[in-house]
Amino acid sequence: MKHFLLVLLLLVSSPAFSQDLAVGQPMPAFTVSNEQETIKSLNLKGKVVLINFFATWCGPCMQELPQMQQFWTAHKSNKNLVVLVIGREHSQSEITAFKAKKGFDLPMYPDEKRTVYSLFATQYIPRNYLVDAQGNIAYTSVGFEQQEFNRMTSKVEELLKRAQR
Template sequence: MKKRIILVCLFMSLADIYGQDYQKSNVVSEGQQAPNFTIKLEKGKTINLASLKGKVVLLNFFATWCGPCMVEMPILQQEVWTKYKENKNFALMSFGRGHSAEEVNLFRDKKKFDFPIYADKDKSVYNLFATQYIPRNYLIDKNGIIVYTSIGYSPEEFEKMKEKINELLKN
């Protein structure tokens, strides 16, 4: 019995440390202004987050080697992008953390995703939001405020994010 109690206490301590570690990995939090960034697109064009003010923006960070990311990406395509891609008040930006433009383009083509996926080879965009852990999602309201964040993937958390998107687009 003592061994079980000790094991339970140890497990709870590790879970608490792990949870704190997740929290420490946040650079920005809900309620804060989303940091602006500019990314280079093909043919010398650029896009920055500030230019999307007035839209609900979902930022997604992933890597092609990340198992939970590979579970989340098809669901992101099917349940978010397919539903909102025609909505002029919505934007989705997915970033391949640590990946080059060539890598994300090959990945997008292989997986047949048609939502915007951008390279973040040097993690310069990612580092404005977090220090570690993927997948990550940041939902930004029309005023540029972060209103939802998630780390990792779970069906329950993804449902919460979809509900928040629906709520924001109704206003």
């Protein structure tokens, strides 16, 4: 019995059984909506997509979001890039108030019941997923470190150059 439980524990904790999406996997199908628009992931093929999951109470998220805002400001005119900043367990009214308080114009979407988040991961924020123009996960990160954020934005630039060819 002990042996069976040990094998079961190893299987369940194995990365193969993890629900967190990894590089190379396809982006799952989902829909996000805010006051201005509804985005369906199935309509994003051919674009580079940066998905950020955050919460307003999350310290590392509060470090990362101003960086994300700067990135968005520099790239929002690029039609080959879609940025989705998704508030895990936040309502539209919370997102609207947060954006106003922080002065952000990032495209933010509520995910009050973790409907979208649960397709990508089981825990931890901030969390980023970068999707290539073919619809596959090209980069992932958890937490916030400036160096890691810089690596991610460099990868975005690389994917955008490929998408424009």
